[in-house]
Amino acid sequence: MVSPRRPLNEAQTSPKSTKNDSYKSNLPTKKRNQENSNKKSFDCNQQSVMGFFYSFIIYVIKRIVLCPVNIKVGIYLMTLILFSLIKDFKIIPSTYYLAYKQNIFNKYFVKFGWGWTLAILTPFVLMTSSVYNCFNLVSMKNHLIRIFIATIFWFTFTSIFEYIDNQTGSCSKNEFKSKLLCKTNKHEWLNGFDISGHTFLLMHSLFVMNEESTVFSSWTKFYESLEKRENLESSNERFYRKAKILHNKLSPFIKFNYILIGLLSILWEVMLLSTYLFFHSMLHKLLAAFCAIGVWFLTYKNWYADKNSMLSPGLPGENSI
Numbered sequence: 290m291v292s293p294r295r296p297l298n299e300a301q302t303s304p305k306s307t308k309n310d311s312y313k314s315n316l317p318t319k320k321r322n323q324e325n326s327n328k329k330s331f332d333c334n335q336q337s338v339m340g341f342f343y344s345f346i347i348y349v350i351k352r353i354v355l356c357p358v359n360i361k362v363g364i365y366l367m368t369l370i371l372f373s374l375i376k377d378f379k380i381i382p383s384t385y386y387l388a389y390k391q392n393i394f395n396k397y398f399v400k401f402g403w404g405w406t407l408a409i410l411t412p413f414v415l416m417t418s419s420v421y422n423c424f425n426l427v428s429m430k431n432h433l434i435r436i437f438i439a440t441i442f443w444f445t446f447t448s449i450f451e452y453i454d455n456q457t458g459s460c461s462k463n464e465f466k467s468k469l470l471c472k473t474n475k476h477e478w479l480n481g482f483d484i485s486g487h488t489f490l491l492m493h494s495l496f497v498m499n500e501e502s503t504v505f506s507s508w509t510k511f512y513e514s515l516e517k518r519e520n521l522e523s524s525n526e527r528f529y530r531k532a533k534i535l536h537n538k539l540s541p542f543i544k545f546n547y548i549l550i551g552l553l554s555i556l557w558e559v560m561l562l563s564t565y566l567f568f569h570s571m572l573h574k575l576l577a578a579f580c581a582i583g584v585w586f587l588t589y590k591n592w593y594a595d596k597n598s599m600l601s602p603g604l605p606g607e608n609s610i
Contacts, residue, residue, distance in 0.1 A: 347547065350554075351505070355502055362582055362585075366578060372562060373565060374571075376565070383567055394556070399490070399560050406494040407436065409550055413546040416539045417543060420511075442493065442584045457481050460477070484576050485576075491564065492577075492578055492581035495554055495561070496589075499554070503605055507606070
């Protein structure tokens with residue numbers, strides 16, 4: 290018997306052709322997968338570059354900008370004397386932008402300097418203290434008290450400096466007896482003993498920001514210690530787990546806030562150097578600097594460090610965990 294003839298299409302179909310067809314149909318899928326993998330690798334590279342840049346900024350701020358205060362005290366005093374001598378001998382002309390009292394940094398930043406310091410520092414203290422005190426409001430309150438004490442010192446010293454200047458100086462127009470009235474009416478206040486309020490404000494702000502941000506230097510180690518304690522102390526397991534959750538949630542915001550503190554510190558140091566170089570006499574700046582150093586030494590090196598004192602709010606990083 291003769292077998293029936295196959296249709297032409299069927300006869301031409303072979304295993305080889307089906308393989309080619311399936312290969313062709315898989316081409317767009319393969320292309321898409323390759324594109325997705327390329328996109329993912331690009332995103333990963335971008336993230337790693339950004340992560341490196343972010344870590345580098347934090348490292349520079351931690352090691353250089355916010356170095357220990359006792360080192361900064363020496364640097365600030367040496368630059369104060371050096372720059373004041375440069376000013377007195379008129380080595381650098383006072384035609385630079387920062388020598389102009391109404392420059393943008395002086396007008397909008399230094400004039401409201403303590404407000405800027407509080408705006409940047411207070412959220413950092415709130416977030417870090419909430420983590421290492423596990424949202425214990427009583428313990429958190431002690432850390433905010435330090436900011437309140439710093440504010441009292443700022444207001445007291447700047448008010449005293451203003452009072453001394455007001456009592457010792459006189460207006461170029463004799464009818465105005467107070468500095469405020471004299472300046473308001475666009476006259477010049479002369480011969481006052483003008484202790485540099487800007488020097489005190491900037492140094493005081495820098496010291497407080499420096500001390501309060503020291504908790505960040507051991508931020509990663511603190512998380513590791515939480516993990517160890519969670520494993521060792523089963524009775525407080527929930528407490529440590531809560532602290533770890535807070536640490537994970539708030540860490541990105543704390544890191545960003547830390548960078549803002551570093552950037553504000555750089556601005557304050559630039560403005561401090563410009564004050565040394567263009568404004569006030571050496572004596573007026575030295576008196577203000579010693580007042581700022583005295584406040585830092587009294588508070589952070591003595592009062593807050595005294596663990597036996599009931600009136601001490603404690604140092605940054607002291608916690609209930």
